[in-house]
Amino acid sequence: MGGRQKLDGRRSGLVVLAWGAAIAMCCTAAAPLSPGRPEYQAPRAARAPVVDGRSTDACWSAAPWRPLDQRWVGPPATPADFTGRYKAVWTPQRLYILAEITDDVVRDTHPDPLVTWWDDDCLEIFVDPDNSGGNHQYNYNAWAYHVALNGHVVDMGTDQKGHLYDSHVQSRHTRRGRVTTWETAVALYPDSYDEKNPTANKPQIIRPNKAIGFALAYCDNDASKERENFFGSVPVAGTDKNRGWIDASIFGTLLPVEPVKRKP
Numbered sequence: 001m002g003g004r005q006k007l008d009g010r011r012s013g014l015v016v017l018a019w020g021a022a023i024a025m026c027c028t029a030a031a032p033l034s035p036g037r038p039e040y041q042a043p044r045a046a047r048a049p050v051v052d053g054r055s056t057d058a059c060w061s062a063a064p065w066r067p068l069d070q071r072w073v074g075p076p077a078t079p080a081d082f083t084g085r086y087k088a089v090w091t092p093q094r095l096y097i098l099a100e101i102t103d104d105v106v107r108d109t110h111p112d113p114l115v116t117w118w119d120d121d122c123l124e125i126f127v128d129p130d131n132s133g134g135n136h137q138y139n140y141n142a143w144a145y146h147v148a149l150n151g152h153v154v155d156m157g158t159d160q161k162g163h164l165y166d167s168h169v170q171s172r173h174t175r176r177g178r179v180t181t182w183e184t185a186v187a188l189y190p191d192s193y194d195e196k197n198p199t200a201n202k203p204q205i206i207r208p209n210k211a212i213g214f215a216l217a218y219c220d221n222d223a224s225k226e227r228e229n230f231f232g233s234v235p236v237a238g239t240d241k242n243r244g245w246i247d248a249s250i251f252g253t254l255l256p257v258e259p260v261k262r263k264p
Helices: 002-028 058-062
Strands: 039-043 070-073 082-090 095-103 122-128 143-148 153-156 162-164 169-176 179-186 212-220 229-232 252-257
Touching (some): 122 179, 143 169, 143 179
Antiparallel strands (some): 070 229, 122 143
C-alpha cells in the first residue's frame, strides 16, 4: 500500500511538472506580429549626434518625423496639453531617438525612481532587438525603457520588480516654453541578457536592413496621483491598448537603412 502511494505520488508529480512545462512553453512562445505594423526607416548617421537635448546635429536633418498620436490610456487631449513627434538615426553601436513633446505641465513627483515610475512624465522607449515579438513582461525578450526627467531608466526585471538600466540609455532634454526636446542614445541588448552578470553583457551591433521592433510613447501627468494619458507611436487593436510593456508583437518596425547617395 505504501509503495503504491509513493508511486502514485511520483506520477502525480510528473503530471504536474509536465503540465507546468507546457504552460511555460505556451507563455514564452513568440506571438505572431501584429499585421500592418508601421515601419520607420532610420537613416545611418555619418557622425553620432551629441546627446545634449538639442536637434542641431547634422544627422537629424536626414531623418523623417513621425507623430506620437495614438492614445493608449486616458481621455482625449488638446494640442496645447499634448502633442508629440519623433525621429531616429543609428550607428552600429547605438540607436538615437529625438523627440519633441509639447506638454503644458511637466512634473516628476516620485523622487525614488523605482516607485510608480510610470505615473510621472517620462519618455518610454520600446525596443525588440531581434524583432521577434512575443511576451517580454518579466524577461529580456524586449525592453520597455522608462526614461525619467532626472535621467534614470527603469524597466521590469525577471523578479517582477523595477530595475535601473541607466547604462542602457543615455538621455538629455531641454525645455523651451511648452516644448521639451529629448535626445537619447539606446544600446540594444539581446534576449540573452543576464541580470546576474551585467558587466558581461554586450549590446548587439546594429546592421543595415536588419529590422528592430520599436515603439515610442510618452506618459503624461499634469496634476493627478496617477498618469492621466499615455500616447504611443503605433496603433493597437482592441480596447486594452496598454500592452506594449507586456507584448512586443504590437511594436512597429524600425529598419536601419544606409543614406541615399545623392548624384553629383
